[in-house]
Amino acid sequence: MPQVLTTLLLIFVPLSFVTIGGGQTIVADVHRQVVDVQHWMTASQFLDLFAISRMSPGPGSLLVTLIGWQVGGIAGAVVATFAIFAPTAVMTFYIATVWDRFKGARWQRIIEAGLKPVAAGTVLASVWVLLQSLDGGWPAQVVALVSTAILVMTPVNPLIILSAGALAFVTLHAFAA
Amino acid sequence: MNTPDPAPTAAQLFLIFTRIGLTSFGGGLSGWLFREFVQRHRWLTEEEFVSGLAICQTLPGVNVSNMAIWIGYRLRGTVGAVASTIGIVVPAAILIVLIAVVFSELTQIPLLHAGLVGASAAAIGLSLSMGIAIARRLPRKVLPLGIMAATFAAIGIFHLPLVWVVLVGGGLSILLSALTQA
Numbered sequence: 001m002p003q004v005l006t007t008l009l010l011i012f013v014p015l016s017f018v019t020i021g022g023g024q025t026i027v028a029d030v031h032r033q034v035v036d037v038q039h040w041m042t043a044s045q046f047l048d049l050f051a052i053s054r055m056s057p058g059p060g061s062l063l064v065t066l067i068g069w070q071v072g073g074i075a076g077a078v079v080a081t082f083a084i085f086a087p088t089a090v091m092t093f094y095i096a097t098v099w100d101r102f103k104g105a106r107w108q109r110i111i112e113a114g115l116k117p118v119a120a121g122t123v124l125a126s127v128w129v130l131l132q133s134l135d136g137g138w139p140a141q142v143v144a145l146v147s148t149a150i151l152v153m154t155p156v157n158p159l160i161i162l163s164a165g166a167l168a169f170v171t172l173h174a175f176a177a
Numbered sequence: 178m179n180t181p182d183p184a185p186t187a188a189q190l191f192l193i194f195t196r197i198g199l200t201s202f203g204g205g206l207s208g209w210l211f212r213e214f215v216q217r218h219r220w221l222t223e224e225e226f227v228s229g230l231a232i233c234q235t236l237p238g239v240n241v242s243n244m245a246i247w248i249g250y251r252l253r254g255t256v257g258a259v260a261s262t263i264g265i266v267v268p269a270a271i272l273i274v275l276i277a278v279v280f281s282e283l284t285q286i287p288l289l290h291a292g293l294v295g296a297s298a299a300a301i302g303l304s305l306s307m308g309i310a311i312a313r314r315l316p317r318k319v320l321p322l323g324i325m326a327a328t329f330a331a332i333g334i335f336h337l338p339l340v341w342v343v344l345v346g347g348g349l350s351i352l353l354s355a356l357t358q359a
Contacts, residue, residue, distance in 0.1 A: 056276050115351065126339075168295050
């Protein structure tokens with residue numbers, strides 16, 4: 001295996017175990033490894049890749065795929081993606097099998113009842129944080145709240161809501177310019 | 178409306194996760210999953226989804242791929258877990274490389290940036306509507322509502338790390354749930 005692929009594995013496998021949430025937790029360390037330690041790219045090249053990953057749909061940690069592709073082509077992209085997703089996937093898989101084996105058990109119903117209010121709190125809190133850090137000021141907050149109301153009250157396809165939000169901002173931008 | 182659709186095949190799971198992976202502009206992926214698996218098809222009960230979400234948030238690894246494994250395994254065993262994970266990761270990974278190769282200048286276009294900000298704002302609506310749906314179904318009792326408020330304050334206002342809040346708060350909440358149900 002070429003040196004660069006081994007290095008990608010050695011960097012991203014350990015990082016996969018400290019990835020929590022949407023993958024934003026490891027961005028700073030990925031930056032340090034890729035720019036400062038390995039000198040694979042400049043800070044501004046890294047920022048470009050980061051911007052593309054923010055713009056693209058799908059899991060946020062696909063930033064790692066882009067880095068792999070940049071330094072090792074197709075093989076690099078495959079190895080980097082594998083390194084960031086596979087190790088923790090195996091772990092989650094085993095926990096899921098154990099959970100399923102005891103489905104309906106009393107302890108599981110207790111855990112589910114206990115986790116529900118905590119999950120509600122975390123979801124609402126992350127929305128709260130996002131609402132405050134949103135680019136686009138009050139129009140963005142209006143779009144978020146109107147989207148919420150429509151999604152709560154109707155079974156609309158979310159893609160329509162996303163497109164409408166995008167269209168609203170493109171229109172705003174066109175008129176402001 | 179209240180009866181669940183027939184359980185999905187592995188191919189269906191792959192296609193659903195692929196579709197979500199390729200269209201979830203602006204984030205909010207767990208909101209997409211909630212809408213698809215709980216609200217639209219009723220393949221999972223809200224309890225199953227919500228406890229899965231809380232567990233997947235605390236496990237190391239990317240939330241969405243953890244959720245893909247969790248949901249896929251629950252609905253269609255090992256094949257389902259594999260199909261769902263490949264569906265959420267691989268097509269989106271290919272797309273992101275294509276975007277980087279062909280359209281890297283796109284990030285510089287202001288109009289596109291504006292569109293993306295609008296999509297992200299709308300995606301917050303997806304997460305918030307999920308939060309509201311879960312909160313609405315909580316028992317109207319002091320304990321669950323208090324725990325929800327405390328979790329919200331710990332993360333949203335005091336900015337404590339999510340993992341510790343879920344581990345400590347979730348642990349306490351499970352303990353209380355065991356005591357009150359005994």
